[in-house]
Amino acid sequence: MMKKEVVFTLNNEEVIVEVDPKWTLLHLLREVLELTGTKEGCGVGECGACTVIVDGEAVNSCLYPVMEVEGRSVVTIEGVASPDGTLHPIQQAFIENNGVQCGYCTSGMIMSAKALLDKKNDPTEDEIRTSIAGNICRCTGYVQIVESIQQAAERMKK
């Protein structure tokens, strides 16, 4: 296996890892760093279960070449709650509004929602739906998820 070193910021901590240049960011996160909160669904950028935030933008980690994280800042679902364990308002809202059913899409949904709310604290329903259009959920029918994000936006504004 070819080995290269990559240095980047992961959930606010600097990490130095040896990677095979053909890996995806998702492979590094799940198989090497054992951060399994990020899920693999389709593996080809269609379901959004693997969504993470890179330099403030939601991306599919299954399509993100691991070599490109060098020097960038990556946030995964593990980095969303406070270090003391207090849930992020988006996480809390998903629990309260039944935004979680089987849970497989949830971490990706929350990362897409966070990327939106970090930029815009009063999104329209249309903007919310556009932001999660790349995240497939087969349980909820999306209504509770949209409501969760709306409530989180309300709380984050205060």
Place this chain on the structure above:
Amino acid sequence: MKACDYHKPHTVKEAIDLMDSLENAKYIAGGTDIMVLTRQGKLSPANLVSLRNVSGLSGIDVQNGVRIGAGVTHTRIANDEFIREHCSALAEGAGVVGSRQIRNVATIGGNICNAAPSADTACPLLVLDAVAVITGTSGERQLSVDDLFLGPNRVALEKGELVTAFVMPAFGPRTGSAYIKHARRMAMDLPILGIAARVTVKIGGSEGGCRDAFGGDASETVKRLEAEGLSLEDVRIAMSVVAPRPIRAKRAEESLKGRTISAKALEELGEIAGSESQPRDSFRGEAWYRRDMVRVLTKRAVLTSIERAVGASSMVFPGRLW
């Protein structure tokens, strides 16, 4: 999977030199196509030459026309105020590719050079008379985007050549453009067909009269535009997924040029555009349906373009449903 090395050049020259010297190498920009193809085993490059860190590929310059670096992402194009106003069709095309996650990394250069018959930025670039700036070992050349497409996934690039930017002329006032992606779903779908239009209008009567023509029933709008004597100085129509590559509907364009807008003129436009399309049956849509929708959507795209050209703001988003 075989070993694959990843190279991160910082200049166009470094990228081209790497491509020239490496065995079985492939450029990778946003990677949303390449990563899928390698995973599926359809592509197994020994070397990937990344364009993400190459300087000079990621700018949008709006002096004397518009120059968009090939490395600009779809998200940036869709959100850029100048492009939304002056190249509305392109902003619309870039805004409907894949999902937010895809648009955040996928680049316009990749969308075009991958040359999928369904590429959503292709028709907008065709109607905006875009020219590709291409750099290779032997220097720089320019080629119109129309001449760049050869067929499905085939573009007129020599080995190692790199598209660095797309350049579009500055269009005068009273110009508007639109792109319509016709798909089954609102997101995460490829188009059944895509239609783009650009018009520059000449107003016979009053500008306010033309502006007020919009908002109600489409047939009323057309009647009022006819009464105002609105004609088109210039018109471009492009269609995708109706041929092996995105194409211009040149005879349809000619039929409308200089002519006063009327129901009859628009009907003929649609008919001619439909006859210029060569769609085939696929699981996304049958040929007869695609041809019929070409007829309908070219009219819509032209009317939306006119609305943007005469409107108080040159931008009406989202497009009205006719």
